[in-house]
Amino acid sequence: MNVRLQLIELEDQKWFPHVIRQGMLDFLRFMISKLGAYKPALPLLQELLERTSQRHITDLCSGAGGGIEGVQQALSQRIGTTVRVTLTDLYPNLGAYRYLQQTSGGALDFIPEPIDATAVPESITGVRTIFSSFHHFPPPVAKAILQDAANNRSAIGVFEGASKSWLEVLVLWLFFPVVIVVVTPFIRPFKFSRLFFTYIIPLIPLGILWDGTVSLLRIYTPQMLHRMTKEINSPDYNWRTGKVGARLGKHVIYLIGYPVE
Template sequence: MNIRLQLFELEDQKWFPHVIRQGMLDFLRFMISKLGAYKPALPLLQELLERTGRHHITDLCSGAGGGIEGIQQALSQRMGTTIYVTLTDLYPNLEAYRYLQQSSGGALDFIPQPIDATAVPESITGVRTIFSSFHHFPPSVAQAILQDAANKKSAIGIFEGASKKWYELLLLWLFFPAIIFVATPFIRPFKVSRIFFTYFFPLIPLGIIWDGTVSLLRIYTPQMLQHMTNKIDTPGYTWRTGKVGSRTGKHVIYLIGYPAE
């Protein structure tokens, strides 16, 4: 699928009801965690941490923190030391972040103030990551995010859990409605609103299917990401992009960048 369409996602709209948005993000977090969708990206994350000598990740555009707890645990196990993660977002999901902080024993924390990924304060350190969110941004904003990391000599990893193939749309349309109905009671923290807007007035499933479709059409291919980095002129900074993973549901498109050692 070598096209990209800048369509609109419901969760990006200011008028979209907060309770529906959070229900959608909670489902995304649950599925990414259960599927281990970003397991193929672990060696790339480990490389970024080892290249920079850090044990701390600053996650940008965290949403509801989709999959980050499992990533933190797997990285800590791989590297033999605790890797700490700070969650940030322009619109912080504080309820989800507090839940993750508690369940992780403090290995995950968060910044409650809004953080703009195009202008991250110098005081915020750590390897920057963006999971499942980079496609939300049009090329000019996406490039500004990369430029900010390069200008501040911060390593960054961009990861999208998809292969950008047409069959992924068919899987989304044919199987995800049933998966949503089966999985919803097991999502934590439990919310009555999530049950209501899934089974009685199914705005959450409809939103998930719509936004999932649009997300696949908006994701940047590795070639598009490479073209974007070619426009960033920062001496001593290296970019790599590609695709990892060999199983359905575990393909990851990535872009990593890091300053010279």
């Protein structure tokens, strides 16, 4: 799928009900964590940490923190010391962040105030990451996020858990309705609103199917990301794009960038 369509995702809209948005993001976090979707990206994250001699990640556009707990644990094991992660978002999901902070024993923390990925305060340090969110941004905003990282000499890793294929669209529509119905009671933290808007008024499943389809159509291919980096003013800064992973559910499109010392 070499086309990118800037269609409308419901969760991006200010008018979209917050309770439905959070239900959708909680499902995404649950599935990414259970599938270990970002396991193929671990060597790339380790490279960014080691190249910059850091043990701290600032996650931008965190949503509900999908998969980040497993990433933090696996990175800490690979490196041999605790990697700390700070979650941030323009619309912070504080309930999910507090839950992750508690279950991680404090290895994951968060900033409760809104953080704009195009203008990250200089006081916020660490290797920047964006998981499953970069496709939300049209090219001018996406480039502004990369430019802000380059301006601050901050390493950044952008990761999308998909290979951008029509097969993934088919799997989404054929299997995810069943998956949503089965797994929803097991998503934590528990919320009655999530059950109500899944089984009584199924706005969360409908939102997941719509936004999931639009997300696949909006994801940037490695070639698109490579062209984008050519438009970033970033002297003494290395960019690399590509795709890792060998099977469905384990594909990751990535872009990494880091300053050259």
